Structures are given as structure tokens and as C-alpha cells.
Amino acid sequence: MEGTGRKAAADPGKDAGSLKRIHGYTEMEVTRKLILAIFEQRLPPGLRITEAQLSEAFDVSRTVVRQSIAKLSEIGVFKKTPNQGCTIASPNRDEARKMLHVREMVEPAMVRGIAETRTPEHLAALHEHIAMEGEARLRQDRSTLVRLSGEFHLKLAEMTGNPYLIRLMTELQVLTCLAILVHAEAETGCPRDEHSAIVAAIERGDGEAASHEMAHHLKHITADLKLDRAEPEPNLENAMLWLRGAAGA
Numbered sequence: 001m002e003g004t005g006r007k008a009a010a011d012p013g014k015d016a017g018s019l020k021r022i023h024g025y026t027e028m029e030v031t032r033k034l035i036l037a038i039f040e041q042r043l044p045p046g047l048r049i050t051e052a053q054l055s056e057a058f059d060v061s062r063t064v065v066r067q068s069i070a071k072l073s074e075i076g077v078f079k080k081t082p083n084q085g086c087t088i089a090s091p092n093r094d095e096a097r098k099m100l101h102v103r104e105m106v107e108p109a110m111v112r113g114i115a116e117t118r119t120p121e122h123l124a125a126l127h128e129h130i131a132m133e134g135e136a137r138l139r140q141d142r143s144t145l146v147r148l149s150g151e152f153h154l155k156l157a158e159m160t161g162n163p164y165l166i167r168l169m170t171e172l173q174v175l176t177c178l179a180i181l182v183h184a185e186a187e188t189g190c191p192r193d194e195h196s197a198i199v200a201a202i203e204r205g206d207g208e209a210a211s212h213e214m215a216h217h218l219k220h221i222t223a224d225l226k227l228d229r230a231e232p233e234p235n236l237e238n239a240m241l242w243l244r245g246a247a248g249a
Ligand SMILES: [Zn+2]
Pocket: 149, 152, 153, 190, 191, 195, 217
């Protein structure tokens, strides 16, 4: 693919603390950074942040921050709050179940297609990614592992070159990550070795196997979320009723 040879621009995050701060992040870069921060659990579900905080953190204008917030609100990752703020979404079980249902429809078909159109560059990128996941696992670096797990699915979406699919997968992947943080008992990233199995099938050009491995992988993620549990969602109204009852007792 053209453009892949382009050296990645210096990681702006690394320069944030140096004397000369880098200005001029684009809205897209800010949005991407925020998504990565969610993958790394640096922005937990339910956290409230303001335009001013983000504008200071990224050293960009409020306009850029506002555009980024608008984009992330549009896909449901942020929820706007009064006073120019927003909170990170905190998907409930029902929402998590529905988003995983869509992923089960989309991602097996997505990897089936990738197995047919894979290029040596794709395979190299996927192997490099699996190696990074392995290193993070070895170092027991959980936040990096969780981020890489999320990015794996986005990388696959990007390999399709289909902007609608990339957009859909970004939304679903980030929201699934937030749902995992809210509902899973242990947060360890995607189950070990399942990404490797998907990549191996893609490498063999075996679309059927890739699709099967992805379906299995998503079932596993769903099971870890324990979405079939009957326990009620937290409900403020019920809590207030309970408190009133308890207070009167
Ligand atoms: Zn995964």
C-alpha cells in the first residue's frame, strides 16, 4: 500500500513534557489519542472531562477539541454534558450484548474477505502486532495489552480499506472496550492465542477458518462479559426508592 513507507511522525505524546511543546494536532489526531487512552484504560467509563482539560492536555484550541468531542459523541463513545463537558460512555449489559451481536455479524465476514485480499504488508503488520501483544503479555503490562487487543481489531478493519467498515468497527471496538471495563471480572485483553489463530488462517488464505476463528473469539469475549447474568442494571430511581424505604425503617 502506498503511504505505509512514510515514517510515522514523532509520537507527540513523547514530546509533551519537553521544553518546546508541539502544537497543531489535528482533530483526527486528538480523536485517535482519546481512543487509545480509552483502550489503555486511562479514561475509564463514566469519567467526566471538560473541553478546557482536553484543550490543555493536547495544547490545541477549543475548536479542535470540540470537533473531536463531537465526533466521539456521534459514535456514542462520549456523552455530552452541560457546561462544555462530556463523560466517557459506560455501556450497560443490554447495549454490550447488542454491540457484540453486530460484531459477530460483521467481523467473521471481514476476516474472510481479508484472507482473500491479504498482502505481504498486511501479514507483516499482523505478525508485528502479535509479537507486540506477546511482549506485553510477557511483561504483564496489562494496559498495553488491552490497548493492543483493541487495536488488533481496528487494524483488521483498516486492511479492508472500507471507510464505512472502519468507522463502524472503531465505534464498536471502543464501546466493547468500555463494556469490558464495566462488566468483565478480569480485564486481560483478548484471550491468549486467539488473535494468532486468526492471523494464521488469514496467512494461509483460508477465509473459512479465519471466519470461524473470529466467530469463536467473539463468543469468548461475550462469555467473559457474563452478559446473560440476570442481575439488574443499577437504576437510580430504584436506588432512591430503596434508600427512602431504608431511611424509614
Ligand atoms: Zn480480539
